[in-house]
Amino acid sequence: MMPDLFSQTEEPRDEVMRLRRELEEANRLYYVENSPTLSDREFDIKMRRLQELETLYPELADASSPTQHVGSDLSDTGKNFKSITHRYPMLSLGNTYSQAEIDEWMSKLPAGAEIVAELKYDGLSISLWYEDWKLVHAVTRGDGIRGDDVLRNILTVKSIPHTVPDTLPRRFELRGEVLLPWESFERLNKEREAEEEPLFANPRNAASGTLKLLDDKEVERRGLTCFLYYMLGEELPGKTHFERMQTVRSWGFPVSDAIKLCKSAEEVTEFINYWDNARKSLPVATDGIVLKVNNLKMQEELGYTAKNPRWAIAYKFPAEKQHTLLKSITYQVGRTGVVTPVANLEPVQLSGTTVQRATLHNEDFVRQLEIAEGDEVWVEKGGEIIPKITGKLNSSGRAGEYRFPETCPVCGTRLVRAEGEAAWRCPNESGCPPQIQGRLLHFVSRKAMNIDGLGEELINLLYEKELVRTTADFYDLQAGRIAALEGLGDKSAAKIIKSIGNSKQVPWARVLFALGIRMVGETTAKKIARRFSSIDLLRAAGKDELTAVEDVGEQIADNIIAYLADPQNTANIERLRQAGVRMEGEKAAEPREDGALKGMSIVISGVFAHHSRDEYKAMIEEYGGKNTGSISGKTTFVLAGENMGPEKRKKAEQLGVRLVGEDEFLAMLND
Ligand code: IVH
Numbered sequence: 001m002m003p004d005l006f007s008q009t010e011e012p013r014d015e016v017m018r019l020r021r022e023l024e025e026a027n028r029l030y031y032v033e034n035s036p037t038l039s040d041r042e043f044d045i046k047m048r049r050l051q052e053l054e055t056l057y058p059e060l061a062d063a064s065s066p067t068q069h070v071g072s073d074l075s076d077t078g079k080n081f082k083s084i085t086h087r088y089p090m091l092s093l094g095n096t097y098s099q100a101e102i103d104e105w106m107s108k109l110p111a112g113a114e115i116v117a118e119l120k121y122d123g124l125s126i127s128l129w130y131e132d133w134k135l136v137h138a139v140t141r142g143d144g145i146r147g148d149d150v151l152r153n154i155l156t157v158k159s160i161p162h163t164v165p166d167t168l169p170r171r172f173e174l175r176g177e178v179l180l181p182w183e184s185f186e187r188l189n190k191e192r193e194a195e196e197e198p199l200f201a202n203p204r205n206a207a208s209g210t211l212k213l214l215d216d217k218e219v220e221r222r223g224l225t226c227f228l229y230y231m232l233g234e235e236l237p238g239k240t241h242f243e244r245m246q247t248v249r250s251w252g253f254p255v256s257d258a259i260k261l262c263k264s265a266e267e268v269t270e271f272i273n274y275w276d277n278a279r280k281s282l283p284v285a286t287d288g289i290v291l292k293v294n295n296l297k298m299q300e301e302l303g304y305t306a307k308n309p310r311w312a313i314a315y316k317f318p319a320e321k322q323h324t325l326l327k328s329i330t331y332q333v334g335r336t337g338v339v340t341p342v343a344n345l346e347p348v349q350l351s352g353t354t355v356q357r358a359t360l361h362n363e364d365f366v367r368q369l370e371i372a373e374g375d376e377v378w379v380e381k382g383g384e385i386i387p388k389i390t391g392k393l394n395s396s397g398r399a400g401e402y403r404f405p406e407t408c409p410v411c412g413t414r415l416v417r418a419e420g421e422a423a424w425r426c427p428n429e430s431g432c433p434p435q436i437q438g439r440l441l442h443f444v445s446r447k448a449m450n451i452d453g454l455g456e457e458l459i460n461l462l463y464e465k466e467l468v469r470t471t472a473d474f475y476d477l478q479a480g481r482i483a484a485l486e487g488l489g490d491k492s493a494a495k496i497i498k499s500i501g502n503s504k505q506v507p508w509a510r511v512l513f514a515l516g517i518r519m520v521g522e523t524t525a526k527k528i529a530r531r532f533s534s535i536d537l538l539r540a541a542g543k544d545e546l547t548a549v550e551d552v553g554e555q556i557a558d559n560i561i562a563y564l565a566d567p568q569n570t571a572n573i574e575r576l577r578q579a580g581v582r583m584e585g586e587k588a589a590e591p592r593e594d595g596a597l598k599g600m601s602i603v604i605s606g607v608f609a610h611h612s613r614d615e616y617k618a619m620i621e622e623y624g625g626k627n628t629g630s631i632s633g634k635t636t637f638v639l640a641g642e643n644m645g646p647e648k649r650k651k652a653e654q655l656g657v658r659l660v661g662e663d664e665f666l667a668m669l670n671d
Pocket of ligand 1: 125177
């Protein structure tokens, strides 16, 4: 049984707002962070519920609702890759999960419509622009309207021609899916594991992360592939989709052989049943099939909704599923004190791997599943490689007795749960061993201070021997004390000391990340460090200035303020600074005394064509202005780009705050 995701008591407005928030966040994690938390199925269930509510309560409809736009992979607003407006919007497909839903879709098509069935490849979509017989742009879906031009990286995909014969049409566009084959994905994750870097959840996320890399040599090394599944343009040959795909293949492009022209619903079903099993031996990931109306004229007549074509639909394969015994539930305490329940399972085979542990996320998750030790539970592996418990088969009848521990399983402190949060947390930040050890480990990790030779075991040993209790203690370590530890010697001790010394050169942004402030990840730390060039400036910043930094919301701002207000943290930071750790960055441009924006308080909103948001923020500061996150009576003006949020627009109108466009703004600076 699926857990009940919907509350019985919530007001419709609150539920709509909550679903929009959750879906936007899920979109961001999927498309931008490449680390999904919801399965496609869970995402779709929430999306359908939101659609249902918006239909039932039309007064709650909103043009910016996730039901009205496709998720966006635009991450850098034109910074690393130029953003390009699609010639034809890049939409997504409506999803179905059952034969009945397919039948319903087919019943709405004109009589006698032929259907082309294809595999749904699970990578990310790309649009290839050929002009004058040359590949000139390769654009990601982005937000469906604009995408990033990742041509440089696409040129590393061996099966994609860079030029074509001049007997072909002068201008055409091919759309397809960029994929990282299973084998390359597994190799990449092995390397990442060895480097202590976070693993990609699935080949789709790995492909997406790869395509956004700046180093095309690394992209080439990882080995992306591609399948093309649609051609667009004016006056192109062929009257049907099937014909066109044969033509595109004959031109030398990678078009999958798994394509079938179906004349009846039975033939469609046959295709689905065959590939549901056969796909398991393909070298790339697939997550369903796509059905398209064959006749192009008919496609045109059927047209589009805001998000999807009416002439095509996706059918998602059910996730692979197994049942097994839930032997016990144990609890893990993380670096930030979050206590996570973990299911220990009787080992079971699932999609080629043995599963024996699965996260249960939090108390609510366990309660919704109504599971307890001794139950026979279902384990699934969907688009996520990480297995999940999705329900129970047989009950031991003990679910009612389930109690989340009241105290920390390690240090015994009474756990707390903040309002609105799902997690129970051990508040004993400075005394709970796994939290301290987790922070120490995070501090030395490669993307933070990059101190070699200090793995989990050694950190725990240094902690137990009371040689290191806070991060500043690393800088007081003496080679002799390390060398005396079991399994170590002079040589490794010297290496560690040298690496600790080298870490004093680590730039300010990474030091900030290394501090381990809750929710301040690598990218956020970079953005904060760019805006606040030293720990002292950061400490002096108010909440409004903090939330003006891209990615920093109220919650993160509160975490930063609380962290820097804590006397133990302050003392530790002082000791780090004394030891020579960098608490400031390269000098940013000094604000101009007579800057054109002197004394102005400016809010940035929307997407820009000439510069990135970060560049505009730097300009505002350079010209003496102040960046703020939210519009208030004190706001001088809003620097407004395209697609400015409707909420912000309304607020500006209400308060009579002027909107200044990009060009006008640049003119202000030049005057
Ligand atoms: S057709 C206008 N065909 O699935 C519709 N899409 O969920 C164009 N996909 O964005 C899409 N295999 O990234 C089409 N054979 C296939 C596909 C396919 C994978 C992806 C594509 C699309 C997404 C929709």
